[in-house]
Amino acid sequence: MALGLLGIEETDRSVIEQILERAVAFQPHDGRTFAKANTCTGKLVVNAFFENSTRTRSSFEIAAHRLGADTLAITASGSSVSKGESLVDTLNTLVAMRPSAIVMRHQASGAPHFLSRHLSTPIVNAGDGTHEHPTQALLDARTILDCCGRLEGLRVAIIGDIQHSRVARSNVHLLSKFGADTVLCGPPSLLPREMASIASGVTLEYDILRAVTGAHVVMMLRVQLERIHEPAMQPGEYFRFYGLRQEHLSLAHPEVIVMHPGPMNRGREISSEVADSQRARILNQVENGVAVRMAVLERVLSQ
Numbered sequence: 432m433a434l435g436l437l438g439i440e441e442t443d444r445s446v447i448e449q450i451l452e453r454a455v456a457f458q459p460h461d462g463r464t465f466a467k468a469n470t471c472t473g474k475l476v477v478n479a480f481f482e483n484s485t486r487t488r489s490s491f492e493i494a495a496h497r498l499g500a501d502t503l504a505i506t507a508s509g510s511s512v513s514k515g516e517s518l519v520d521t522l523n524t525l526v527a528m529r530p531s532a533i534v535m536r537h538q539a540s541g542a543p544h545f546l547s548r549h550l551s552t553p554i555v556n557a558g559d560g561t562h563e564h565p566t567q568a569l570l571d572a573r574t575i576l577d578c579c580g581r582l583e584g585l586r587v588a589i590i591g592d593i594q595h596s597r598v599a600r601s602n603v604h605l606l607s608k609f610g611a612d613t614v615l616c617g618p619p620s621l622l623p624r625e626m627a628s629i630a631s632g633v634t635l636e637y638d639i640l641r642a643v644t645g646a647h648v649v650m651m652l653r654v655q656l657e658r659i660h661e662p663a664m665q666p667g668e669y670f671r672f673y674g675l676r677q678e679h680l681s682l683a684h685p686e687v688i689v690m691h692p693g694p695m696n697r698g699r700e701i702s703s704e705v706a707d708s709q710r711a712r713i714l715n716q717v718e719n720g721v722a723v724r725m726a727v728l729e730r731v732l733s734q
């Protein structure tokens with residue numbers, strides 16, 4: 432099996448450390464853009480996105496170009512998947528065009544893992560259903576490290592629709608590998624009890640006030656309405672109980688940072704006041720997305 436990046440759960444801490452360290456070399460400084468590395472000139476990266484994406488797709492594309500690689504974008508609506516072709520056949524067709532790596536987002540949990548057993552081309556998982564989103568957890572870790580200088584011993588509150596969140600799952604695995612304490616918080620309908628046992632150092636909390644108390648990092652998540660048939664709460668009610676507001680931050684650590692993977696729904700899971708505050712690191716996350724994906728692609732393409 433070719434070495435790609437399928438999930439954080441199965442990735443060793445030492446590999447994560449190497450990627451996070453390498454990403455620093457690509458971070459932009461002094462108002463400039465990302466370093467142009469050209470370490471992957473002549474390589475072809477296929478970006479196969481079978482589910483909607485704005486920031487992840489563009490971030491992977493910029494990352495590949497900054498490394499000197501060429502890219503080809505495939506989307507579900509414009510591909511033969513919409514004509515009934517099986518996923519394996521679609522991917523085999525792409526493989527015949529000899530890409531060096533396939534970056535893939537798919538609505539089915541486990542799709543990239545399944546395909547990686549059938550293909551010789553390395554696959555980078557850009558989000559599979561509700562399962563994992565490894566590069567998001569890596570860019571989140573880079574952002575936390577930039578602000579807090581460490582992961583070990585931090586209290587990280589992840590608040591919102593935990594049940595449908597691949598971002599939460601990948602972050603829980605990463606934070607656990609580095610000795611952070613993760614508090615998962617949301618309404619009972621969106622916070623399955625099993626989440627407490629997916630990794631060490633995880634606790635569940637249904638009360639946002641208790642979740643944010645003493646937190647060094649507060650990570651807010653969108654309610655993924657596209658994956659929910661009947662929402663248990665109206666948006667106003669949800670915001671009243673689980674929306675992050677300025678008053679919550681006074682309970683957190685004085686240097687708390689607020690994160691959000693996007694897309695952000697202002698007035699639903701986060702107030703505009705908090706989203707635009709000095710504590711927010713939401714755009715730093717987007718920026719680190721490119722740097723981290725450069726580090727991931729460089730690693731995968733250099734095999």
Ligand code: NCD
Nearest residue numbers: 487558564598653692693694
């Ligand atoms: C997330 C995703 O797609 O999993 N977004 C992202 O990649 N930045 C979260 C979400 O859609 O809510």
